[in-house]
Amino acid sequence: MNVRDVALVGGTTTKFGVRPSTWAELAQEVGARLFREMPELRAEDVDSLFLGAAEPERFAFQSHVAPLAAEQMGLRPHRIIQRTELACASGQSAIRSAYAAIAAGLSDVAVAVGVEKMNLPSMAEANTSMACVMDRAWDGPHGATAPPFFAMVAQRHQLEYGTTEDQFAAVSEKNHRFANSNPEAQFHEKTFSREKLLRLPIVAPPLRLGDCSSMTDGAAAVVLVAADRAKKYTDTPAWIRGTGQYSDFHNLAHAGSLTEWTGLKHAAREAFGRAGVGPEAIDFAEVHDCFTVSEIIEYEMFGWCPPGQGGAFVADGQADIGGKVVVNPRGGLLGCGHPLGATGIAQAVEVYRQFARKAPPARTVPDPEWALVHNLSGSANVHSVMIYQGGSAA
Amino acid sequence: MNVRDVALVGGTTTKFGVRPSTWAELAQEVGARLFREMPELRAEDVDSLFLGAAEPERFAFQSHVAPLAAEQMGLRPHRIIQRTELACASGQSAIRSAYAAIAAGLSDVAVAVGVEKMNLPSMAEANTSMACVMDRAWDGPHGATAPPFFAMVAQRHQLEYGTTEDQFAAVSEKNHRFANSNPEAQFHEKTFSREKLLRLPIVAPPLRLGDCSSMTDGAAAVVLVAADRAKKYTDTPAWIRGTGQYSDFHNLAHAGSLTEWTGLKHAAREAFGRAGVGPEAIDFAEVHDCFTVSEIIEYEMFGWCPPGQGGAFVADGQADIGGKVVVNPRGGLLGCGHPLGATGIAQAVEVYRQFARKAPPARTVPDPEWALVHNLSGSANVHSVMIYQGGSAA
Numbered sequence: 094m095n096v097r098d099v100a101l102v103g104g105t106t107t108k109f110g111v112r113p114s115t116w117a118e119l120a121q122e123v124g125a126r127l128f129r130e131m132p133e134l135r136a137e138d139v140d141s142l143f144l145g146a147a148e149p150e151r152f153a154f155q156s157h158v159a160p161l162a163a164e165q166m167g168l169r170p171h172r173i174i175q176r177t178e179l180a181c182a183s184g185q186s187a188i189r190s191a192y193a194a195i196a197a198g199l200s201d202v203a204v205a206v207g208v209e210k211m212n213l214p215s216m217a218e219a220n221t222s223m224a225c226v227m228d229r230a231w232d233g234p235h236g237a238t239a240p241p242f243f244a245m246v247a248q249r250h251q252l253e254y255g256t257t258e259d260q261f262a263a264v265s266e267k268n269h270r271f272a273n274s275n276p277e278a279q280f281h282e283k284t285f286s287r288e289k290l291l292r293l294p295i296v297a298p299p300l301r302l303g304d305c306s307s308m309t310d311g312a313a314a315v316v317l318v319a320a321d322r323a324k325k326y327t328d329t330p331a332w333i334r335g336t337g338q339y340s341d342f343h344n345l346a347h348a349g350s351l352t353e354w355t356g357l358k359h360a361a362r363e364a365f366g367r368a369g370v371g372p373e374a375i376d377f378a379e380v381h382d383c384f385t386v387s388e389i390i391e392y393e394m395f396g397w398c399p400p401g402q403g404g405a406f407v408a409d410g411q412a413d414i415g416g417k418v419v420v421n422p423r424g425g426l427l428g429c430g431h432p433l434g435a436t437g438i439a440q441a442v443e444v445y446r447q448f449a450r451k452a453p454p455a456r457t458v459p460d461p462e463w464a465l466v467h468n469l470s471g472s473a474n475v476h477s478v479m480i481y482q483g484g485s486a487a
Numbered sequence: 488m489n490v491r492d493v494a495l496v497g498g499t500t501t502k503f504g505v506r507p508s509t510w511a512e513l514a515q516e517v518g519a520r521l522f523r524e525m526p527e528l529r530a531e532d533v534d535s536l537f538l539g540a541a542e543p544e545r546f547a548f549q550s551h552v553a554p555l556a557a558e559q560m561g562l563r564p565h566r567i568i569q570r571t572e573l574a575c576a577s578g579q580s581a582i583r584s585a586y587a588a589i590a591a592g593l594s595d596v597a598v599a600v601g602v603e604k605m606n607l608p609s610m611a612e613a614n615t616s617m618a619c620v621m622d623r624a625w626d627g628p629h630g631a632t633a634p635p636f637f638a639m640v641a642q643r644h645q646l647e648y649g650t651t652e653d654q655f656a657a658v659s660e661k662n663h664r665f666a667n668s669n670p671e672a673q674f675h676e677k678t679f680s681r682e683k684l685l686r687l688p689i690v691a692p693p694l695r696l697g698d699c700s701s702m703t704d705g706a707a708a709v710v711l712v713a714a715d716r717a718k719k720y721t722d723t724p725a726w727i728r729g730t731g732q733y734s735d736f737h738n739l740a741h742a743g744s745l746t747e748w749t750g751l752k753h754a755a756r757e758a759f760g761r762a763g764v765g766p767e768a769i770d771f772a773e774v775h776d777c778f779t780v781s782e783i784i785e786y787e788m789f790g791w792c793p794p795g796q797g798g799a800f801v802a803d804g805q806a807d808i809g810g811k812v813v814v815n816p817r818g819g820l821l822g823c824g825h826p827l828g829a830t831g832i833a834q835a836v837e838v839y840r841q842f843a844r845k846a847p848p849a850r851t852v853p854d855p856e857w858a859l860v861h862n863l864s865g866s867a868n869v870h871s872v873m874i875y876q877g878g879s880a881a
Contacts, residue, residue, distance in 0.1 A: 095489060096489065096591050096592055115624065117624060148544050154623055155619050155623050156541060156620050157572075157574035157619075157621070157737075158572070160734045160735075160736070160869050164737040171733050172732060172757060173583065173732050174734040175584070176571065178553075178569070178570045178571075179568070180550055186569045189567065192591075193588045196587075196591035196592075196593075199583075199590075222544075225544060225549050225551075228555060229548055230511060338564065340557050340563060341554075342558060474554055475551075475553075475568060
């Protein structure tokens, strides 16, 4: 048997935000929404479930979450069921697993779902849980959680390249503007101007509140199928053409340059190589803007601009509609919020919606053919990349 | 490109037991041991890492564990890195993921590793963490943790079929006897007679201490490669021929019969169908004896004996060397202990060792060709099956 092509044929997300729902209720909600929006999808056709979830054991005191999600969604996977965890990239990890299973002939119709419940009655407990994404034994005692780590990255980028706070704010302004046309986004600030962003409180210098993604509750789901089934579900599938990952280090003492993310370069090279295209082919990208500086470095590492020029690139509108590559038309992690395991799935939903011409006009990418999704996890020590091509069903 | 055959070409485990080591130290130890025992394995050849771990977030207050394991093992996965969680079946879930990735051409040489650290200074905390494998919202308040649930299963099996405590003890005696010839097993009781087992304290009636697997620290790792690379590593690979999983329910209110595990039947049918053999072909099996009654029901569900006859089957020596099928020659979860994510990997290590004629005489299966590995997770609501064939490298 040949390795099979895999199509993403639909998907949806819940409203992201501070939700009163439990973990299980978010899974139930995204399942109900998926079947409502895809009437041609029958529960009995779904043979596999791949769940991306980062820390339900801590945020929801619940493990063995894949069968819980299946039950809440009304699914009974009869071929494969599993949950994948890769911290902030857990969602893409689930999609990659579904892709491999379908390509290898182990599954025909798979649902990849991401669920995360992060807002707790005690946000001190929630924030402590977030900290265990870093190396607890070695980096934890030095206070290394995400905001101070990425603040170091931002300071270093400023030192090496002269990147300004106004350029950081340009990322946030763009992504919040896109989020305004995404009803499921956590934030809908009508006047998220750069001026306003630069007056927000500092979280870890130079990063302000608007430079940081948030603690978010939410769920998202996509449907992936073998090529010969795609037509049953959509005329506008997103074909998975390339995937790549790279793991550099864990303990921060082993990190190399803070501003040159070699792991991302490796992951991108693998994904582009498999897809047979280069960065210049990408029409739009959903990249991991957990902090504004992340997106700026990602422009550079993907090769959309030279090293150090990411700040100027975004300030010049090159990451916007009409620019070189539209980055984060969904609204990004900054605008949509970042429910860890759901983020990578929601990014893929946006890829589907853009190819299917289902995004609202204010965030519609003109005539897209190639899209890229990127997640980083932890202290940017793991990078995950997938490349999609739009096109008709086979 | 064709879907590729996948070979398991080696593996090892740490000593299982109550270990002073941390989670990270267990990963380090199994990595060092793997490279020592497989001198032909070079770190730079390993392109992917699949980690099975159930609850490091609770047991070790550490998430994002895949890159931590990679670093501790001296690996730098440049194609795929992920952790899979499926509670007690997390290890097999990692192997299945590695299999799919290699079969689909996404990886050439993958390490699947399982790590679990369960013994904590506060065992009350550890036991509470174990409870979150069940549905916390609905089953937790009723006291449904593993021992009382499987005690209900045992009581029901006794009621329906007249299964005796002596028959339960026959499972435990056999598996502890096998464990005596496994230096990595947690338990080495030289006189684990049925009489002694029947005098042990009751945990949840009718299950006594010897009927229950334990809280165990340990790690295990296997190496999986594409067919054309197998010869580089071994002359006696174990070929993965079939896989199957099935998810029935999560909330116990949705469970069907306690003694007929239809999910296991479905998973077995899928795996046997893919392998092109039936249960009668299996020479030895590593099955999930989390409790003695589990193994008895598994004989019945796999079709090695009629429903209700599992107790007589084991008491008659049919699950022993010289019987119909050798079950748990490694020593099982009862004899080896059950470090959740490591169990499924350690079972696969035993498959490799048996095919490679590397098991000590007291547990050597005569002339094996086909082997089966089974894990259940949670309240037997998910079943996972893999079928291996021994044979020479291509």
